[in-house]
Amino acid sequence: MKRKAILICLLSIYCISAFSAGGEKRREPLFGRKYADYTVNSSRLRGATFYLVSGHGGPDCGAIGTADGQAIHEDEYAYDITLRLARALMMEGATVHIIIQDKNNGIRDERILKNNKTETCRGKVIPLNQLKRLQQRVDEINALKAKSKDRYQRAIFIHLDSRSIKRQMDVYFYYQNSVAASQGLANTMRETFRAQYRKHQPDRGFTGTVTTRSLYVLNNCSAVSLFTELGNIRNSFDQRRFLLSSNRQAIANWMCRGFIADYEKSKKR
Numbered sequence: 001m002k003r004k005a006i007l008i009c010l011l012s013i014y015c016i017s018a019f020s021a022g023g024e025k026r027r028e029p030l031f032g033r034k035y036a037d038y039t040v041n042s043s044r045l046r047g048a049t050f051y052l053v054s055g056h057g058g059p060d061c062g063a064i065g066t067a068d069g070q071a072i073h074e075d076e077y078a079y080d081i082t083l084r085l086a087r088a089l090m091m092e093g094a095t096v097h098i099i100i101q102d103k104n105n106g107i108r109d110e111r112i113l114k115n116n117k118t119e120t121c122r123g124k125v126i127p128l129n130q131l132k133r134l135q136q137r138v139d140e141i142n143a144l145k146a147k148s149k150d151r152y153q154r155a156i157f158i159h160l161d162s163r164s165i166k167r168q169m170d171v172y173f174y175y176q177n178s179v180a181a182s183q184g185l186a187n188t189m190r191e192t193f194r195a196q197y198r199k200h201q202p203d204r205g206f207t208g209t210v211t212t213r214s215l216y217v218l219n220n221c222s223a224v225s226l227f228t229e230l231g232n233i234r235n236s237f238d239q240r241r242f243l244l245s246s247n248r249q250a251i252a253n254w255m256c257r258g259f260i261a262d263y264e265k266s267k268k269r
Helices: 002-022 074-092 131-149 182-200 217-222 236-243 245-269
Strands: 024-027 038-039 050-055 064-069 068-071 095-098 152-161 172-175 210-212 224-232
Touching: 050 074, 050 131, 050 245, 064 236, 068 074, 074 095, 074 152, 074 172, 074 224, 074 236, 074 245, 131 217, 152 245, 172 182, 182 210, 182 224, 182 245, 217 224, 224 236, 236 245
Parallel strands: 050 095, 050 152, 152 224, 172 210
Antiparallel strands: 024 038, 064 068, 172 224
């Protein structure tokens, strides 16, 4: 018993030392070989659970644009940003469920992300039928949420829009109708983006909007949810927001900051 107690003590000291020296080391294979290893640097989101859903996937590539003479597909860029957001949240101590997954593609730094149809809904084949596809991901979130005991649980659906080539758009957000926490999250996220644009591009301004919209995923998801459109995939100016890997990372970091701010607000309610 004495030796066992000493061993437990030594292990505890080691764990504390490892955390204080640089945080807890973890690994998520979905992030890909380069980014699989990460460090939990803080506990700011401890006790918070997130459900991250990148738009489309599997048989549906979503909106299509053209860059550098090549086709670019919504689902690939939405997925890359979703993975980057997941990693950022995990580094802040959050519990994260990545609903749409692609074991063949982790976080990628290329400008043109090649399209494929290997995405799944947590290992399940994604249906071709749109309604069944949306229901599948919502059912997955609702089942996971029912098992979680965390008071703060949030879902985010990440998309890129498709408008006329000349239509330039800022990031905008949809919230669940009559759900105050969802509207509050959307407003916090918009203010976070506005503050970051003010800091990094002070002369540009930010015109992203917050509105409600009757979307299947928002109407049927039991978790407080947010739906975001990151820009027009066909507009060359908007494309810079997600063609550059550094910009994809910036978007993920800003969304993470928005969630941290919203989580802090929720503690005061």
